[in-house]
Amino acid sequence: MAEAVRHDKTARQLRMLSDALDSGRLGPVRRLVNTLAPAEIGNLLESLPPGKREVVWGLVDQEDDGEVLVHVGEEVRESLLADMDPDEIIAAVEDLDIDDLADLVEDLPDTVIDEVLKSMDRENRERLEQVLSYPEDTAGRLMNPDVVTVRADVNIDVVLRYLRLRGELPDHTDYLYVVSRRHQYLGRVSLASLVTHEDSTPINRLVDDEQPAIDVGESADEVARQFSDHDWVSAPVVDDNNILIGRITIDDVVDIIRAQAEHQALGAAGLDEDEDLFSPVWRAMRRRLVWLFVNLCTAFVAANVVGQFEGTIDKLVALAVLMPMVAGLGGNAGTQVLALMVRGLALGQVGASNVKALLWKELRVALLNGLLMGAVLGLIVLVWFHNPGLSLVIFIALTCNLLLAASAGVLIPMTLKRLGFDPALASGIFLTAITDSMGFFTFLGLATLVLLR
Amino acid sequence: MAEAVRHDKTARQLRMLSDALDSGRLGPVRRLVNTLAPAEIGNLLESLPPGKREVVWGLVDQEDDGEVLVHVGEEVRESLLADMDPDEIIAAVEDLDIDDLADLVEDLPDTVIDEVLKSMDRENRERLEQVLSYPEDTAGRLMNPDVVTVRADVNIDVVLRYLRLRGELPDHTDYLYVVSRRHQYLGRVSLASLVTHEDSTPINRLVDDEQPAIDVGESADEVARQFSDHDWVSAPVVDDNNILIGRITIDDVVDIIRAQAEHQALGAAGLDEDEDLFSPVWRAMRRRLVWLFVNLCTAFVAANVVGQFEGTIDKLVALAVLMPMVAGLGGNAGTQVLALMVRGLALGQVGASNVKALLWKELRVALLNGLLMGAVLGLIVLVWFHNPGLSLVIFIALTCNLLLAASAGVLIPMTLKRLGFDPALASGIFLTAITDSMGFFTFLGLATLVLLR
Numbered sequence: 001m002a003e004a005v006r007h008d009k010t011a012r013q014l015r016m017l018s019d020a021l022d023s024g025r026l027g028p029v030r031r032l033v034n035t036l037a038p039a040e041i042g043n044l045l046e047s048l049p050p051g052k053r054e055v056v057w058g059l060v061d062q063e064d065d066g067e068v069l070v071h072v073g074e075e076v077r078e079s080l081l082a083d084m085d086p087d088e089i090i091a092a093v094e095d096l097d098i099d100d101l102a103d104l105v106e107d108l109p110d111t112v113i114d115e116v117l118k119s120m121d122r123e124n125r126e127r128l129e130q131v132l133s134y135p136e137d138t139a140g141r142l143m144n145p146d147v148v149t150v151r152a153d154v155n156i157d158v159v160l161r162y163l164r165l166r167g168e169l170p171d172h173t174d175y176l177y178v179v180s181r182r183h184q185y186l187g188r189v190s191l192a193s194l195v196t197h198e199d200s201t202p203i204n205r206l207v208d209d210e211q212p213a214i215d216v217g218e219s220a221d222e223v224a225r226q227f228s229d230h231d232w233v234s235a236p237v238v239d240d241n242n243i244l245i246g247r248i249t250i251d252d253v254v255d256i257i258r259a260q261a262e263h264q265a266l267g268a269a270g271l272d273e274d275e276d277l278f279s280p281v282w283r284a285m286r287r288r289l290v291w292l293f294v295n296l297c298t299a300f301v302a303a304n305v306v307g308q309f310e311g312t313i314d315k316l317v318a319l320a321v322l323m324p325m326v327a328g329l330g331g332n333a334g335t336q337v338l339a340l341m342v343r344g345l346a347l348g349q350v351g352a353s354n355v356k357a358l359l360w361k362e363l364r365v366a367l368l369n370g371l372l373m374g375a376v377l378g379l380i381v382l383v384w385f386h387n388p389g390l391s392l393v394i395f396i397a398l399t400c401n402l403l404l405a406a407s408a409g410v411l412i413p414m415t416l417k418r419l420g421f422d423p424a425l426a427s428g429i430f431l432t433a434i435t436d437s438m439g440f441f442t443f444l445g446l447a448t449l450v451l452l453r
Numbered sequence: 454m455a456e457a458v459r460h461d462k463t464a465r466q467l468r469m470l471s472d473a474l475d476s477g478r479l480g481p482v483r484r485l486v487n488t489l490a491p492a493e494i495g496n497l498l499e500s501l502p503p504g505k506r507e508v509v510w511g512l513v514d515q516e517d518d519g520e521v522l523v524h525v526g527e528e529v530r531e532s533l534l535a536d537m538d539p540d541e542i543i544a545a546v547e548d549l550d551i552d553d554l555a556d557l558v559e560d561l562p563d564t565v566i567d568e569v570l571k572s573m574d575r576e577n578r579e580r581l582e583q584v585l586s587y588p589e590d591t592a593g594r595l596m597n598p599d600v601v602t603v604r605a606d607v608n609i610d611v612v613l614r615y616l617r618l619r620g621e622l623p624d625h626t627d628y629l630y631v632v633s634r635r636h637q638y639l640g641r642v643s644l645a646s647l648v649t650h651e652d653s654t655p656i657n658r659l660v661d662d663e664q665p666a667i668d669v670g671e672s673a674d675e676v677a678r679q680f681s682d683h684d685w686v687s688a689p690v691v692d693d694n695n696i697l698i699g700r701i702t703i704d705d706v707v708d709i710i711r712a713q714a715e716h717q718a719l720g721a722a723g724l725d726e727d728e729d730l731f732s733p734v735w736r737a738m739r740r741r742l743v744w745l746f747v748n749l750c751t752a753f754v755a756a757n758v759v760g761q762f763e764g765t766i767d768k769l770v771a772l773a774v775l776m777p778m779v780a781g782l783g784g785n786a787g788t789q790v791l792a793l794m795v796r797g798l799a800l801g802q803v804g805a806s807n808v809k810a811l812l813w814k815e816l817r818v819a820l821l822n823g824l825l826m827g828a829v830l831g832l833i834v835l836v837w838f839h840n841p842g843l844s845l846v847i848f849i850a851l852t853c854n855l856l857l858a859a860s861a862g863v864l865i866p867m868t869l870k871r872l873g874f875d876p877a878l879a880s881g882i883f884l885t886a887i888t889d890s891m892g893f894f895t896f897l898g899l900a901t902l903v904l905l906r
Binding site: 014015017018019037039040043046047048049160163164166167168169171172173174191192194195196197198227228229230231233250251253254255257258260261262264265266268269270271275277278281282284285288289291292293295296299300302303306307310313314317318319320321322323324325327328329332333335336338339340342343344347348349350351352353354357358361364365368369372373376377380432436440 | 467468471472490492493496499500501502613616617619620621622624625626627644645647648649650651680681682683684686703704706707708710711713714715717718719721722723724728730731734735737738741742744745746748749752753755756759760763766767770771772773774775776777778780781782785786788789791792793795796797800801802803804805806807810811814817818821822825826829830833885889893
């Protein structure tokens with residue numbers, strides 16, 4: 001019952017906001033919205049149906065507009081941008097950090113992009129262009145070129161003087177980076193060590209050169225894995241010549257981890273993690289339709305298998321009653337194996353070296369479950385239809401289908417991954433195509449052999 | 454094709470390790486393993502089949518044992534603990550941070566817990582007992598009581614003197630907390646502000662009192678949401694009297710976010726996020742069996758529906774061929790709605806205030822998809838069976854089942870949540886129970902009315 005009594009701040013805010021909106025007085029709504037952090041405003045906007053969403057978006061403080069745009073999914077972002085004129089967009093995005101701006105820029109109209117670039121000073125424009133020159137989903141695209149560097153051959157007091165002169169540090173600065181004269185990355189010095197050592201301590205005594213820098217071409221997934229394996233808050237990014245070119249911070253990594261999670265959960269249902277809860281009906285319909293058509297095709301294959309056995313069913317209608325059970329249980333058992341495999345592949349825990357051991361384990365689990373469930377189902381059938389032959393047929397067919405489901409659950413995602421496809425997306429369709437068709441085939445085929453001799 | 458060419462460090466390590474293990478020379482394995490961070494070692498151990506797992510676990514440096522235990526799932530942890538004698542366990546865990554120890558302690562044998570408590574000094578023992586006194590999945594259980602506090606009425610130089618005397622800061626210290634004489638939380642001062650301001654600056658000029666402290670009873674999910682909404686690295690935890698009692702750090706929050714994600718992805722298949730990839734066959738079988746039995750029951754209900762129409766099927770066997778398509782497409786369409794709803798509920802984006810708007814949107818999507826898919830399926834059936842009546846029946850039945858699937862996809866998780874159950878876990882079973890049974894019922898029922906008059 002824990003779920004129900006949990007604090008649920010967002011849902012509470014949503015209710016208050018919705019009540020205020022319904023009452024039509026926008027003053028309280030504006031006050032309520034602008035006590036929230038940009039990410040919270042983004043979350044609220046995502047939860048509002050069209051109409052209400054535009055009203056609330058119009059009430060958000062202009063200075064928060066840019067940060068809110070950064071914190072919503074792509075579809076919702078498009079719907080918000082559609083409500084803004086070019087000047088508003090430019091005002092909203094020009095104060096964003098380079099990494100956030102890079103994330104946003106592709107969703108902006110081309111004319112606006114030009115204006116934004118023109119409004120930036122030369123240094124920032126070059127930085128943005130550098131970040132945009134790297135492929136999406138790589139470290140280069142996630143980094144912020146704004147880093148604080150120091151030399152190793154000075155003492156703490158020199159660094160502190162420099163920092164006081166500088167006046168402010170980028171968000172999430174837990175380490176300063178030590179570089180050579182040619183700006184090569186040498187190591188890092190924590191702020192914690194600066195404040196816990198005497199002023200006269202030389203920096204080179206405090207340098208941690210154990211943490212490897214992130215390669216600019218590394219994938220976003222790999223970056224996220226390293227951050228969570230090493231508990232980093234920030235990490236330096238270097239190019240092929242070990243020149244320090246930027247810094248990735250934990251806030252962006254948390255966003256990646258959330259996106260990965262949603263990708264796996266929604267991907268299994270053929271949806272995109274950027275799907276808007278309230279996307280326009282036509283758009284939602286078109287997207288879902290693709291998935292349903294694929295399912296129609298696989299269902300058609302399964303129906304064709306059944307069609308081959310029309311004669312058998314005609315002689316024993318009980319087969320039509322029971323065949324969905326064999327297929328359905330196979331699908332369910334296979335989905336369990338699949339969920340484990342997709343997670344294992346995402347974490348890099350499954351590969352050529354252990355897939356055989358895994359398949360062997362899953363086959364044994366499936367055999368035991370198949371024999372047990374098959375026996376139970378066989379007994380039910382015996383009581384229901386008083387037909388021992390039918391009982392035997394469903395017992396064997398279910399066991400076979402569970403074994404097949406386990407093999408498919410292990411091998412389909414492995415194969416998709418090897419072929420370069422995303423196993424989180426397409427595995428489920430293939431799996432149920434196999435468990436349905438083969439479930440019908442073994443059950444009806446065996447019935448034809450055993451019962452209609 | 455991006456997936457295939459991505460760097461995949463863990464999988465590469467796994468392969469190297471596996472080759473080294475197969476060659477039987479343990480020296481290289483030991484060297485390889487001990488270059489890794491504890492979380493990486495944990496990840497590798499999770500990916501190894503029994504046998505190999507024990508061998509590698511025996512090669513891990515003793516000083517890393519505790520951290521590795523913290524970083525593996527509960528099931529794998531049990532399998533690792535089973536290989537250790539009490540003295541080894543005590544040596545492994547006694548240097549852990551209080552929050553990590555609290556996380557681990559429930560999996561330890563009772564006798565070992567007593568020994569561990571005895572080996573701790575009084576202050577740490579009291580701290581551990583305090584943390585353990587809070588319910589699991591609350592802020593109190595996540596916090597570390599080790600915090601650095603300062604007074605507001607001093608200057609930076611006094612704080613720096615104190616910190617240099619102290620010598621070390623807890624991991625992820627980005628802010629010091631300002632407290633009153635009675636240890637009430639007043640605000641926070643960033644290390645960044647300490648190093649960017651002159652020594653003579655009074656602390657009260659630097660205090661940020663905007664960030665609210667986390668209430669000790671707040672749920673872990675809510676803590677995670679606040680961290681990612683506000684981009685925090687650490688946050689103070691207070692009791693009901695606003696007394697500062699601990700601090701939560703981003704590393705634990707990242708673990709929560711990962712666990713939430715796995716909970717949603719694996720929960721949909723009736724699995725636990727702590728499931729070991731290589732859990733013993735008997736254990737895996739028992740756990741899956743529960744899920745399969747529930748599925749057997751719902752499949753049985755659906756089979757019973759079909760059983761009511763044996764006479765109809767007997768007269769027109771084509772119905773048996775087509776009925777799985779109606780049921781299956783309904784299940785797939787409903788699963789899509791469900792995935793969106795479960796995510797929305799997890800993010801607090803769906804509630805009483807917008808569920809009606811959401812249902813209305815999903816019903817319109819379902820109606821359009823139903824009419825379109827129904828027309829396609831109707832045409833196929835016309836070509837296949839040359840029976841216009843059958844064509845009409847499947848057109849209406851599919852449209853009805855998609856409408857039903859959309860309603861079930863919205864309402865089932867809402868209802869489960871309201872009743873205090875976890876919508877990520879049980880929604881799928883109920884959904885397919887409804888789409889199967891009602892899919893068969895509308896299709897076969899309509900067929901009886903229309904075709905057998």
